[in-house]
Amino acid sequence: MYSQDIIDGIVEKALRSQSFDREPQNLYRPVGYMLGLGGKHLRPRLCVTTYNLFNDRIDDRIIFPALALETFHQFTLIHDDIMDNSPTRRGQPTVYALYGTNNAILSGDAMNILAYQYLAGAPSHLVGDALKLFNEISLKVCEGQQLDMDFEDQAVITMDEYMEMIALKTGVLISGAVKMGALLAEIPCDTVDALARYGMQAGLGFQIADDYLDTFGDEKIFGKPIGGDIVNNKKTWLLVECQRRASESEKKKLADLLKLDESHREEKIEGVRNLYISLGVREGADKAIMACYAKALEALDEARLSPEGRERMVILADQMLHREK
């Protein structure tokens, strides 16, 4: 088993070595721009790390499928940014803001196909299974984005609905990255399934942590303005839980705060944050993240990894769930 630093280095090198300096430039330049914006590269790292728990030979047959996961993820971000009207990402203009909506649609489509091109690098006797898994993941991510959009038109959603949405939109791809690594390592099904459950819980916790940091994070560390979700009335774990806990009068107060427009930005953020704190929603989110962490570790136990292997996956779960950015 390689150290996490070595694995991360392999993933970074593989991502950097992909060139999109090809014709037609208007199609491929946005692809290179998007992949160049950086990010945590969590999904390919999870995929290669999981594979490396069982196989020390890290070559293109695992690296390319790992790149497929990242490329697919970044493609969804390009299209999500159009749908969400988001002008910036990681402090830079989004693809549609820089290159126009039509180019962002088409370059995104090309990236989805490029992801499948990377996936075709899986060993030939496994490519059929890898393809089926990848399709299943990808379609569920679309379903999650659809639910997210559907929820925009609903004043209140239940916690179950919220959890289903983030399971599809975020959990499935993180779980799928772990599962892809396990599948390509050709380990027994029950171990694959246990690792996939670990990935799902880590993914759910990762998303709740994301919601948490957007409201309670440190702007300097988080890297984007705090309170964006509140300003945009986004259905986050915090908002859904707040609506669930609020009395009638608090519900009224929350609804009034949500009606405030951009000119009352700070008042809105402060008001909603205070309501989250006074109703125990902030602490509740902490507990929810811890619960995901505990379930992730339970699933790890069922995977019966070596002590070193287990430790590695615990550290990754820590990075995903106990993070400041």
Place this chain on the structure above:
Amino acid sequence: MYSQDIIDGIVEKALRSQSFDREPQNLYRPVGYMLGLGGKHLRPRLCVTTYNLFNDRIDDRIIFPALALETFHQFTLIHDDIMDNSPTRRGQPTVYALYGTNNAILSGDAMNILAYQYLAGAPSHLVGDALKLFNEISLKVCEGQQLDMDFEDQAVITMDEYMEMIALKTGVLISGAVKMGALLAEIPCDTVDALARYGMQAGLGFQIADDYLDTFGDEKIFGKPIGGDIVNNKKTWLLVECQRRASESEKKKLADLLKLDESHREEKIEGVRNLYISLGVREGADKAIMACYAKALEALDEARLSPEGRERMVILADQMLHREK
């Protein structure tokens, strides 16, 4: 070998039996709507027919890859219609016009993935090759659409540029449908390549015929208003050839006609049509289609099919190139 009617019936039945009555409905309803709009279903018919030249056992292992081609094609139409601002298709509202742009983007993405799900139905020992072929086709179609958009900003393009664009945007997928059928029939490479060349020439001729019918077709048979390409200044075979043939004064006349707006619709169509006729562009298009037809038949000879097989493919080329709609 089955009759073309039987093959067409198999394809139609397979397409009709796909249900998209699933959750989330906002994601899948537009998919069902788009596939329900009908069409020639040329690509799956070509795929299954080519396969049937060599193999009489038509089952899901060829039908699903054929559905993949149609589903991919229809997905590109959904996104193209957004990019081209086209409110109607086959006399019905386009997906984005009916369901909104965001839903059309996301449902299109889902359809692209659904296409890969169908493709995964290929026999397991061939799925890797089928995936590589499908990726290559799909990416080139995106490149063709990008060139088409790039050309919108250029006053004049060369005939070589036009031919490259339609080879990518139309030829590759029609050729790819034939190639997919041949690949899955596991025939020798040189036969696959000859059939692919047949498909490319048929695809090029098909597109030029499409351009021709948009200007010189019979509205009642063609099924949409004649002259749309002229009104929208679309870079068609006719326009590119006209610009190539025109004298300086005719170029000036053409440029003036192209500047006419929607309020001079009929005047614009009539003026450009007359220029096409007087410069021999109309006849030139006929000859160009015949040249594609001849090259398609030449490629067929190199495929060394049985007389019945050859006859079948000649009839399909006839349908594609000598059509009135």
